Amino acid sequence: MGFKDKLKERLKGKLSEEELALLPRGFQTLGKVIILKLNQKLLAQKDLIGKVCLELFPKIKSIYVNVGKIVGTFREPEKIELMAGEDNPLVEHKEHDVIYRFDITKIMFSKGNLNERRFLATLVKKGEIIVDVFAGIGYFSLPIARHSAAERIYSIELNPESYRFLIENIKINHFKDIIIPINGDCKQEVLKLSKAGIKADRIIMGVFPAPKEYIKEALTLTKDNGSIFHYEGVVEKEKYITLFEDFNEIAESEYYKCELKSYRFVKSYGPNLFHTVIDIFVSK
Numbered sequence: 086m087g088f089k090d091k092l093k094e095r096l097k098g099k100l101s102e103e104e105l106a107l108l109p110r111g112f113q114t115l116g117k118v119i120i121l122k123l124n125q126k127l128l129a130q131k132d133l134i135g136k137v138c139l140e141l142f143p144k145i146k147s148i149y150v151n152v153g154k155i156v157g158t159f160r161e162p163e164k165i166e167l168m169a170g171e172d173n174p175l176v177e178h179k180e181h182d183v184i185y186r187f188d189i190t191k192i193m194f195s196k197g198n199l200n201e202r203r204f205l206a207t208l209v210k211k212g213e214i215i216v217d218v219f220a221g222i223g224y225f226s227l228p229i230a231r232h233s234a235a236e237r238i239y240s241i242e243l244n245p246e247s248y249r250f251l252i253e254n255i256k257i258n259h260f261k262d263i264i265i266p267i268n269g270d271c272k273q274e275v276l277k278l279s280k281a282g283i284k285a286d287r288i289i290m291g292v293f294p295a296p297k298e299y300i301k302e303a304l305t306l307t308k309d310n311g312s313i314f315h316y317e318g319v320v321e322k323e324k325y326i327t328l329f330e331d332f333n334e335i336a337e338s339e340y341y342k343c344e345l346k347s348y349r350f351v352k353s354y355g356p357n358l359f360h361t362v363i364d365i366f367v368s369k
């Protein structure tokens with residue numbers, strides 16, 4: 086029996102037929118917390134639904150509801166509220182052999198990016214130098230440190246709250262020798278790195294809307310024999326090439342050559358809109 090049917094069974098007679106039909110099909114588990122998305126019409130019943138959900142999962146300590154979007158430069162959750170259980174939004178979420186510690190009410194953690202978080206690490210070759218330009222709490226840096234033989238990962242994060250968890254996550258996963266955390270705006274921070282003579286085999290530009298205004302500075306990290314850039318955006322499926330065209334235009338104006346190596350659709354992001362990643366080989 087699926088999650089929705091289990092909820093329905095327990096809530097029969099307590100919710101109207103219309104409300105029962107609107108119950109969610111799925112949920113996100115982060116550590117010992119479950120996050121639900123509820124239809125607007127069910128919000129008045131959130132305490133009851135939360136209580137029943139908690140009974141269904143004895144190992145779970147809290148149920149939260151996500152009633153907003155992920156917003157702003159820092160990509161923060163707009164509104165996550167407690168439905169039932171302990172009010173403790175600090176989680177330790179284990180994924181791909183990595184522990185991510187963070188506060189679910191302040192920091193996003195996308196279920197749909199699960200495969201991408203693991204996939205990037207599989208591309209990394211022994212001894213690579215990596216710059217994770219929008220590192221967050223270490224979404225990509227941590228699995229790369231765990232699953233590849235990268236030599237060094239420079240992880241740049243602007244939001245002090247995310248940076249605090251990035252530091253903690255480096256510590257609890259024992260990656261102090263591999264990951265160098267940097268708190269600041271990546272526009273300035275990548276320039277500081279390249280001026281210090283640091284060039285990268287791989288540059289991860291994992292944020293959207295597509296971080297077009299950061300390309301020029303990130304290009305200064307390109308190695309003499311070329312570097313791979315992972316560049317993200319949200320586009321219509323058939324228009325994924327526009328991400329490459331935008332990147333290429335800026336790179337050409339800076340006298341770099343670009344070759345589109347591959348692309349993938351990470352997750353759906355609305356009607357015919359997809360969170361997309363392109364992999365570009367850039368050389369002088």
Ligand SMILES: C[S@@+](CC[C@H](N)C(=O)[O-])C[C@H]1O[C@@H](n2cnc3c(N)ncnc32)[C@H](O)[C@@H]1O
Pocket residue numbers: 158159160193195198218219220221222224241242243244247269270271272291292293317
């Ligand atoms: C949320 S992550 C996205 C990670 C990954 N794409 C994912 O979805 O799992 C993007 C991070 O970039 C950070 N950020 C935004 N602008 C920045 C800037 N100018 N310099 C450094 N970090 C920045 C945000 O604070 C956020 O933590």
